[in-house]
Amino acid sequence: MKPPDLSRAHRVPPGQTLTEKWPVLTYGRTPRFDPKTWTFRCFGLVEQEASFTWEEFRRLPRVTVTSDIHCVTRWSRLDNTWEGVSIRELLTRVRPLPAARFVLQHAEPDYTTNIALEDLVQDDVVLALRHNGRDLEPDHGGPMRLVAPKLYFWKSAKWLRALEFLDVNPPGFWEQNGYHMHADPWTEERYSDQETRAMQQMRAEAARTLRDR
Numbered sequence: 001m002k003p004p005d006l007s008r009a010h011r012v013p014p015g016q017t018l019t020e021k022w023p024v025l026t027y028g029r030t031p032r033f034d035p036k037t038w039t040f041r042c043f044g045l046v047e048q049e050a051s052f053t054w055e056e057f058r059r060l061p062r063v064t065v066t067s068d069i070h071c072v073t074r075w076s077r078l079d080n081t082w083e084g085v086s087i088r089e090l091l092t093r094v095r096p097l098p099a100a101r102f103v104l105q106h107a108e109p110d111y112t113t114n115i116a117l118e119d120l121v122q123d124d125v126v127l128a129l130r131h132n133g134r135d136l137e138p139d140h141g142g143p144m145r146l147v148a149p150k151l152y153f154w155k156s157a158k159w160l161r162a163l164e165f166l167d168v169n170p171p172g173f174w175e176q177n178g179y180h181m182h183a184d185p186w187t188e189e190r191y192s193d194q195e196t197r198a199m200q201q202m203r204a205e206a207a208r209t210l211r212d213r
């Protein structure tokens, strides 16, 4: 991982304001965690699908990563220390197939968000269980959330329960509601004209037809 850039000016993307508080942004209610029924699954275009119980997941090796939060609603919170399972640790177990280029995060309650595989495999992406030395609070995604700090924070699903590896890029919950498919805060990819799943499939099919002729 690159050493953090300590000059604040270079850490706050355009249009963002710093906050020391940590706002809760949830569409809907905070789900209840039941360690007896909780599972975390990886499925789709992988060599080895996987499902972890809570006991199994909490025994995985952990890393600690410090990163900044940038929310599309224009607040940023610097220097968050996350402890959890590195995405790389998980991917060495499931091994995405070459065709896998996108990942749909499936979370409670009925939340999804899409991310390119190359944005997911960054060094600072973690399946976080703890924040600043404490178990993640339920409102902030406890027991486990994704943290992908290079993208706006809606791309980091709280209460994550599955990762689906795909060759198409289906828009998740906010993406279907007008948010950007990629969400880079440095170029202010906040909102977008949507390209729907149906449109992408049509485009892929058209490309295939042309290629096979």
Ligand SMILES: Nc1nc2c(c(=O)[nH]1)N[C@H]1C(S)=C(S)[C@@H](COP(=O)(O)O)O[C@H]1N2
Pocket: 022, 023, 024, 025, 026, 027, 028, 071, 072, 107, 108, 109, 111, 139, 140, 141, 153, 154, 155, 156, 157, 158, 159, 160
């Ligand atoms: N499951 C789930 N994950 C979610 C959300 C949500 O509503 N449900 N909100 C997203 C949005 S819009 C943001 S900005 C961050 C907020 O995380 P926080 O409440 O810990 O600040 O979580 C993201 N992940």
Ligand SMILES: [Mo]
Pocket: 025, 071, 072, 073, 153, 154
């Ligand atoms: Mo958000």
